[in-house]
Amino acid sequence: MLDETAAGVFTIAVTPFLPDGAVDWDSIDRMVDFYIAQGATGLTILGMMGEAGKLTAQESVDVVKRVVARSSVPIVVGVSAPGFAAMKTLSDAAMDIGAAGVMVAPPGSLKTDTQILGYYHNTAEVLGNAPFVLQDFPLVTNVVVPTSVILQVVADCPTCVMLKHEDWPGLDKISALRAASDAGARRISILCGNGGLFLLEEMLRGADGAMTGFAYPEMMAQVVAAQQAGDLAHARDIFDAYMPMVRYEAQPGLGLAIRKYTLAQRGVIAHDTVRKPGGALSAATREEVDAIAQRQAAKLKVLDL
Template sequence: MLDETAQGVFTIAVTPFLSDGALDWDSIDRMVDFYIEKGATGLTILGMMGEAGKLMAQESIAVVKRVTARSTVPIVVGVSAPGFAAMKTLSDAAMELGAAGLMVAPPGSLKTDDQIVAYYHNTAEVLGDAPFVLQDFPLVTNVVIPTKVILQVVEDCPTCVMLKHEDWPGLEKISALRAASDAGARRISILCGNGGLYLLEEMLRGADGAMTGFAYPEMMAQVVAALRGGDLDRARDIFDAYMPMVRYEAQPGLGLAIRKYTLAQRGVIAHDTVRKPGTVLSAASKAEVNALAARQSVKLKSLGL
């Protein structure tokens, strides 16, 4: 089961589709193997970049079943939903199928601190004993969760064991949360998103690792390993080598299409299909990704990677 000690890289998985938009089961198997081979210590499925909102309920459960059966690392399942009934249906099924924990983002209707705290009280009640991840991603949810509110949720809800940190800018939030735990607040795991854009600085501020889906997941694993080994210069060199691609993939509205195209180019998934409504990369964009990949390869070779 997921707990407060979780660390490393929980890769946010894409959901592979065939060219007609149907689920691609062979690519799901290959993708799970790939992420683990590249250093994932866990996987997160049915997140925002996993196109969870485009799946039918039975498809979501089928994906959970396929991934949990295939994986040798813990699985976190995104169960965010407009209402608690749908959340409970998926969360109960996910835990029965062997998920290690669940992830919940706040709905955009929450406007005050009290509303946010009350929502997560209700979430904890609905999820029962299942450990959950609080996803803090205001750039998408439009819900700003102050540090004091996160600390209140952590204090009130023992099953909240992790923060998926995606505030931007958010480095000061990590420092404040770690200072609070040093002063006696319950310490939970902090894994960071945003495509790895700030991973190195986030780790230096006290994060435990990454929970994001950059198409080169080995970057996160290598940076985390170098930092844990005390080699900051090595971590910086690795981070810098991948940064042009991280920056390109971080484009709002295009990021998932870029990620899927890259994974298809790497032979991980058979098709770069984004289920409709979704973005299709232009030939110019694909050429830019290919150019970045070629330059990245040269830089990595110089680092012995």
């Protein structure tokens, strides 16, 4: 079961599709193997990057079954939903299948701190014993969750064991949360998203690792390992070598398609299909990704990484 000690890299997994939009089950198996081989200590599925909102309820359950059956690392399942009934149904199914925990983002209808706190009180009640991750991603949810509210959720809800930190700018939030735990507040795991754009600084502020879907997950695993070993110079060398691709992936509206294209180019998934609604990359964009990948490979060779 997921708990407060979770650390390392929980790679956010894509959901592979065939060209006609059907789920590509064979690519799921290959993808799970790849992520683990590249250093993932856990996987997160059915998140925003996993196109969860485009799957049927049965497809969601079937994806959980396939990934859990294939994986040797803990699985976190995104169960965010407009209503609690759908959230509970998927959460119960995922935990019965063997997931380690679930992740919940706040709906955009929440406008006040009191509403956010009440929502997560209800979430904890509905999910029962399932450990859950609070996803803090205001750039997408349009819900700003202050540090004080996170600390109150953690204090009130023992099953909240992790924060997926994706606030931007948010480095001071990590520092504040760690200062609070140093002063006696319950410490939970903090794994960070935003495509790894601030991973090194987030680790230095007290994060426990990454939970994001950068198409080169080995970068995240290597940076986390080097930083935890105290070799900051090596961590910076690794981080800097991949930064052009991290930056390019960070384009709003294109990040998922770029990641799927890269994973297909790497042979991880068979097709870079983004299920509709969602478009393919232009020829010019593909050329730019290829050029960045080639330069990245050359830098890694020089650095012997």
